[in-house]
Structures are given as structure tokens and as C-alpha cells.
Amino acid sequence: MSLQATTWQTVGPYFHIGLVHLDSNRIAAPDQNGEHFTITGRVLDGIGQPIPDAVIEIWQADANGEYPGVNASSAAGKAPAFNGFGRIPTDDDGRFFFTTIRPGPAPGPQGALQSPHLAVRLMMRGLLRGLVTRMYFPAASLDADPVLQLVPEQRRATLIATLDPDRDATLIWNIEMQGERETVFFDC
Numbered sequence: 001m002s003l004q005a006t007t008w009q010t011v012g013p014y015f016h017i018g019l020v021h022l023d024s025n026r027i028a029a030p031d032q033n034g035e036h037f038t039i040t041g042r043v044l045d046g047i048g049q050p051i052p053d054a055v056i057e058i059w060q061a062d063a064n065g066e067y068p069g070v071n072a073s074s075a076a077g078k079a080p081a082f083n084g085f086g087r088i089p090t091d092d093d094g095r096f097f098f099t100t101i102r103p104g105p106a107p108g109p110q111g112a113l114q115s116p117h118l119a120v121r122l123m124m125r126g127l128l129r130g131l132v133t134r135m136y137f138p139a140a141s142l143d144a145d146p147v148l149q150l151v152p153e154q155r156r157a158t159l160i161a162t163l164d165p166d167r168d169a170t171l172i173w174n175i176e177m178q179g180e181r182e183t184v185f186f187d188c
Contacts, residue, residue, distance in 0.1 A: 050094025
């Protein structure tokens with residue numbers, strides 16, 4: 001019996017071939033209601049080296065805090081281009097970028113409102129299951145978010161994007177797999 005992983009037990013590097021047609025770094029169209037942002041960052045390994053073949057999936061609420069397709073009322077008055085989902089590959093330097101809107105506060109556990117955030121799934125070579133995390137928008141009443149409150153205070157910064165001082169409407173958020181600033185991943 002061999003304990004070595006075979007091609008059917010790992011996600012890569014083959015997954016790129018089948019998913020390329022799903023790549024989209026525009027989650028919200030320019031005419032979508034809401035405050036528009038470009039989000040840029042890098043996926044880095046434990047020693048700060050880029051991970052060039054990762055894929056990031058984003059799911060988010062609209063500017064009203066409603067997830068497309070979840071509420072029947074959410075279809076009224078919306079630009080049809082917004083579906084709240086995007087899939088973004090990293091480049092050779094582990095970089096990614098996408099454009100979207102700031103989501104509104106969405107209902108969370110026990111009906112508490114969650115701060116504006118993106119649900120993020122990371123897939124890459126060597127991971128048998130995707131990792132799940134969140135990216136929170138800065139200055140968005142983070143102290144009341146019920147999910148963020150589950151994260152130790154000293155680690156919360158790994159989930160919060162920062163404003164780019166050199167570019168308007170641009171946020172920076174890196175995903176670090178290990179190390180001192182390891183991104184918090186959720187077990188779900």
C-alpha cells in the first residue's frame with residue numbers, strides 16, 4: 001500500500017485548466033449601486049514567498065446587505081451584472097486584484113448584523129480542501145461583528161484590509177499562509 005498522494009487526491013496543478021473560463025476579477029459592474037473599490041494583495045507562503053498558482057473565490061452581499069439569489073426581495077431594483085461572486089487567480093508574483101462594492105451589513109448569527117465583509121475561499125496546490133476566511137472593510141463598525149469577535153483580538157488585523165495611501169478607492173489585503181501575520185482561517 002502506498003501512502004503517497006495520487007493525482008485524484010490533490011487539487012493541483014491541474015485545476016487551472018478546468019477553471020480558467022470561470023475567472024472574473026470584476027464582481028460588481030461599474031453601474032452597480034454602492035461604493036466601488038479595487039482590492040489588491042498577494043498570497044504568500046510561510047517565508048514570505050509568493051504562491052503563483054492559487055485561486056481566490058469571493059462571495060459577498062450587495063450594498064443593501066442582501067446576498068443575490070437568497071432573498072426574493074433582492075431582485076428588485078438591482079443592476080443585473082451583480083451576482084456577488086468572483087474567482088481570481090494569482091499571477092507569478094502571487095498577486096491578485098478585483099473590483100467590487102462595499103457590501104452592506106448582512107444578517108449573521110442570532111440575527112446580529114455583520115460588518116461589511118467578503119467571504120473568501122482559497123484553493124491551491126497541496127491543499128486537499130479549500131481554506132475559508134474573510135476580508136473585512138476598514139472602519140466598518142468591526143467591534144460589533146459577531147464572527148470577528150470569535151477571533152483573538154491580536155489576530156483580527158489579518159482579516160481587515162487597509163486603504164492604499166497611493167491610490168483612491170483601493171484596499172490592500174494579503175493572505176499569508178503561515179508565520180507571524182498568518183491569516184485567520186475558519187474551520188467550516
